[in-house]
Amino acid sequence: MSRILVLYRSKYGSTKKYADMLKEELACDVFEIGNFPFHQAEHYDFIIAAGGIYAGGISVMKDIRRNQRFLSDKNVVIFAVGASPFYPKTFEELKKQNLKDLSFSVTMFYGRGAYDESVMSFKDRTLCRMLKKSLQKSKPETLEPWMEAFLEADGKSCDWTDRAYLEPLFDYLNVRSAT
Numbered sequence: 001m002s003r004i005l006v007l008y009r010s011k012y013g014s015t016k017k018y019a020d021m022l023k024e025e026l027a028c029d030v031f032e033i034g035n036f037p038f039h040q041a042e043h044y045d046f047i048i049a050a051g052g053i054y055a056g057g058i059s060v061m062k063d064i065r066r067n068q069r070f071l072s073d074k075n076v077v078i079f080a081v082g083a084s085p086f087y088p089k090t091f092e093e094l095k096k097q098n099l100k101d102l103s104f105s106v107t108m109f110y111g112r113g114a115y116d117e118s119v120m121s122f123k124d125r126t127l128c129r130m131l132k133k134s135l136q137k138s139k140p141e142t143l144e145p146w147m148e149a150f151l152e153a154d155g156k157s158c159d160w161t162d163r164a165y166l167e168p169l170f171d172y173l174n175v176r177s178a179t
Contacts, residue, residue, distance in 0.1 A: 058094070095148075
């Protein structure tokens with residue numbers, strides 16, 4: 001049986017929800033990524049690192065890069081959590097930006113999270129408001145899908161976390177552990 005490790009970083013709770021869903025479904029160990037001693041990764045076959053997307057970066061990538069020597073012979077999966085709906089083009093750009101310069105292969109999946117300015121830090125709330133103002137000046141036909149979704153969430157408390165986003169990851173784990 002494969003040993004699975006789930007590492008996560010959750011700023012506002014969506015990624016932790018996904019980590020909890022993974023724990024309910026899989027026989028796995030779950031740690032907040034900042035509390036995990038990476039030298040112990042040797043005890044696992046699969047490493048799932050889940051983190052939120054902020055300004056195009058995935059919050060766990062700094063830890064993954066810093067600890068590449070412990071992960072190079074593992075099946076590493078990144079589960080990125082963002083507020084936008086899934087769009088293949090945007091996802092490919094996210095992969096390209098975040099997975100470059102790694103010394104090993106990584107598989108990546110996406111899950112939609114939440115958006116609620118009332119729980120955001122002052123800095124994040126201010127950045128979101130500045131981005132909104134900028135986007136509102138754009139012509140509607142020039143907006144990318146993530147921009148439209150961002151504007152639609154304005155003033156709302158939205159939670160799109162859903163176990164269905166984990167299905168492709170579960171399928172991947174089943175196929176990989178069978179081989």
